[in-house]
Amino acid sequence: MEVKQSKPKKPALVASTIRPPSVEEPMQDWYQTDTHLVIVVYTRQELLQREFVTVEIQPNGVTIQVILDKYSYFVHFKPTFPVKETSVVSVNKGKVEVKLGKVTAGQHWEYHGEGLSSNAVYTHTKSLAPKYRQWIVTKNTFVSHDTRLLRLKAPSGYTMLAPIGYHIHIVHSISGMQIGRSYTVMPPSLVEPNSDKEQEEGRALHLMIKYYSGGTLTPWVTSVSQGESIMVSNYDGNFDIQRLNNLTHLVLFAAGTGFTSMARLIIYALNMPNATLFSVVNILSQESSNSNWKGLRGRINSEHVQDYVPIPSSKCRPLVCICGPWAYNDTVESLTKLRGLKDEHLHIFAQTFPEQTCL
Numbered sequence: 364m365e366v367k368q369s370k371p372k373k374p375a376l377v378a379s380t381i382r383p384p385s386v387e388e389p390m391q392d393w394y395q396t397d398t399h400l401v402i403v404v405y406t407r408q409e410l411l412q413r414e415f416v417t418v419e420i421q422p423n424g425v426t427i428q429v430i431l432d433k434y435s436y437f438v439h440f441k442p443t444f445p446v447k448e449t450s451v452v453s454v455n456k457g458k459v460e461v462k463l464g465k466v467t468a469g470q471h472w473e474y475h476g477e478g479l480s481s482n483a484v485y486t487h488t489k490s491l492a493p494k495y496r497q498w499i500v501t502k503n504t505f506v507s508h509d510t511r512l513l514r515l516k517a518p519s520g521y522t523m524l525a526p527i528g529y530h531i532h533i534v535h536s537i538s539g540m541q542i543g544r545s546y547t548v549m550p551p552s553l554v555e556p557n558s559d560k561e562q563e564e565g566r567a568l569h570l571m572i573k574y575y576s577g578g579t580l581t582p583w584v585t586s587v588s589q590g591e592s593i594m595v596s597n598y599d600g601n602f603d604i605q606r607l608n609n610l611t612h613l614v615l616f617a618a619g620t621g622f623t624s625m626a627r628l629i630i631y632a633l634n635m636p637n638a639t640l641f642s643v644v645n646i647l648s649q650e651s652s653n654s655n656w657k658g659l660r661g662r663i664n665s666e667h668v669q670d671y672v673p674i675p676s677s678k679c680r681p682l683v684c685i686c687g688p689w690a691y692n693d694t695v696e697s698l699t700k701l702r703g704l705k706d707e708h709l710h711i712f713a714q715t716f717p718e719q720t721c722l
């Protein structure tokens with residue numbers, strides 16, 4: 364395929380005045396082939412992963428968001444000619460390429476398009492309000508008596524691949540109030556985590572949701588039918604997968620559906636070159652005293668932490684990840700700190716968006 368030289372770009376219409384100090388700004392460029400327009404962002408962040416690039420192709424413009432640690436950089440433009448609604452993103456040593464299909468192949472473009480309001484904005488990601496889009500339910504199946512696996516398909520033109528340990532937010536109107544809850548993005552299957560091509564491309568996602576009979580959102584969200592839509596936010600979270608490098612021990616504490624935060628993490632860790640033996644210990648808090656369960660019972664306590672959490676030293680570099688209700692998270696955090704662990708040895712998966720959200 365012939366690659367044509369790009370002409371000098373028309374200047375972007377608007378550039379943000381809000382710029383993080385002392386952070387080198389990404390730069391954008393473009394080139395074209397007969398069939399594609401390729402937007403390039405040079406981030407200078409060699410470890411950037413594909414997951415930190417989202418693309419939205421709408422009739423009124425294309426938005427590319429590149430998340431660089433705590434900041435987001437945007438390319439926002441109206442293409443000179445129409446582009447197809449699917450895109451292909453590749454990231455290599457900090458260079459991002461977003462390939463957009465030309466509707467009319469062979470057409471030569473003088474410019475990639477006109478810069479729009481968010482073009483070249485470079486700002487704190489936390490300063491951006493969550494944006495909700497309608498995802499369509501394509502499957503809703505039982506995982507256990509009270510837990511469902513939902514598959515959702517992204518809206519046209521939108522591509523979002525959630526990083527490991529990140530969650531989305533679902534909002535729905537319940538009794539006239541917008542209620543929002545967080546849900547972690549799951550693999551389609553624990554045994555075949557890469558079996559959904561659309562999820563791999565950021566065009567679908569899976570959520571595992573437990574039903575609470577007295578709950579506010581779950582009676583509705585676990586009963587949605589195929590074809591119905593759900594308002595889903597862009598992803599959020601702060602888990603840094605690079606923290607798994609150079610560890611000697613990874614210890615995961617999950618209560619109930621806190622397991623969802625651990626699922627992709629476990630799969631990733633087990634595929635690391637230095638992975639060794641993996642073991643699971645269940646502690647049942649609600650098991651009847653008459654049952655024949657021989658394992659641990661009750662709630663998490665200092666003995667459990669002592670048995671499973673190693674003390675950090677020059678030869679021992681543990682990471683402890685925790686996900687459950689607030690009280691559980693607090694207890695495990697306190698017990699591990701009493702054992703000598705510091706914040707650098709801990710990650711707590713927690714709510715980041717407000718529970719009641721105005722759209």
Ligand SMILES: Cc1cc2nc3c(=O)[nH]c(=O)nc-3n(C[C@H](O)[C@H](O)[C@H](O)COP(=O)(O)OP(=O)(O)OC[C@H]3O[C@@H](n4cnc5c(N)ncnc54)[C@H](O)[C@@H]3O)c2cc1C
Nearest residue numbers: 544545546547572573575577578579580581620623713714
């Ligand atoms: C980062 C993060 C990721 C998460 N990921 C997942 C996930 O992948 N899957 C998942 O299923 N959940 C996940 N959750 C939990 C999820 O966000 C919701 O909290 C959960 O689905 C319950 O929502 P609900 O509105 O149905 O229940 P809520 O109305 O919030 O109630 C939850 C339970 O508490 C009880 N309850 C409520 N209020 C009271 C009260 N005042 N006194 C006593 N009991 C009360 C309810 O009866 C119910 O049993 C996650 C949470 C966080 C923070």
